[in-house]
Amino acid sequence: MNAEELLKRYAAGERDFRNADLANIDLANSNLADINLRQANLRQTNLSGAHLVGANLREAVLIGTNLAQAVLRLTNLIGADLTDANLQQADLAEAGIRSANLTRTQFYQANLREANLSESNLDSATLREANLSESSLSRAKMLSCDLTAAVLDSANLTSALLNGAVLENASMVGVILTGATLEGADLRDVDLSRARLKGTNLVNANLSRANLRGANLSWSSLRGANLRGATLYRARLNWSNLSGAILTEAVLINASLTYANLRHADLTGAILPDGVTHE
Numbered sequence: 001m002n003a004e005e006l007l008k009r010y011a012a013g014e015r016d017f018r019n020a021d022l023a024n025i026d027l028a029n030s031n032l033a034d035i036n037l038r039q040a041n042l043r044q045t046n047l048s049g050a051h052l053v054g055a056n057l058r059e060a061v062l063i064g065t066n067l068a069q070a071v072l073r074l075t076n077l078i079g080a081d082l083t084d085a086n087l088q089q090a091d092l093a094e095a096g097i098r099s100a101n102l103t104r105t106q107f108y109q110a111n112l113r114e115a116n117l118s119e120s121n122l123d124s125a126t127l128r129e130a131n132l133s134e135s136s137l138s139r140a141k142m143l144s145c146d147l148t149a150a151v152l153d154s155a156n157l158t159s160a161l162l163n164g165a166v167l168e169n170a171s172m173v174g175v176i177l178t179g180a181t182l183e184g185a186d187l188r189d190v191d192l193s194r195a196r197l198k199g200t201n202l203v204n205a206n207l208s209r210a211n212l213r214g215a216n217l218s219w220s221s222l223r224g225a226n227l228r229g230a231t232l233y234r235a236r237l238n239w240s241n242l243s244g245a246i247l248t249e250a251v252l253i254n255a256s257l258t259y260a261n262l263r264h265a266d267l268t269g270a271i272l273p274d275g276v277t278h279e
Helices: 002-009
Strands: none
Touching: none
């Protein structure tokens, strides 16, 4: 089916185009709200600037598709394959993207507020400056994902895999990272105030100058982590493993360190809570 035929049938009131082969055609800036493209082939299709509010793209093939600046609010993308797709500055607020393949997908400055990306594969995806506030990323696979300066306030990343992810300068106020894995992740200058990090794996993570004010890091592993200059005011670190961690000039005023393992940790210049001494 070519673009002209699709648009003509859509204009006539037809909405059901499930399983349609629309690969490599140009639908830029088209109004396709509420269209049903379930399991359709949209590989390499140009949908930049398209209006797809409420569209059904469940299990659709969108490999290499151009969706830059497209409006995809409330769109169903469950199980869709968006490998290498371009969604820069796209609006995906409240979209359903659960269990989707988003490997190497470009989401630069995209709006994913309140979107459901649970159990999706975001390995090596680019989410620089994207808005993911209040989104669900529970059990998502996000290895080496670029989230530089992204907004993840109140997002749910329970049990997500973020090994090697870049989160430098990200805003993660009140984020839920319970049971998540961020081994070797770059979290420099990140704002994790009031974050829930209970049982989180932060082995060898770089948290230098991070704001962890009021964060709950109980039972977490921060072995070998870099917390140089980090703010841990009123943070909970009970039963956490900080062995070999760098806490040089970190602020731990009123932090709770009950049964925390600080063996071989570097606390040079750190401001410690009452009762904790640096030998």
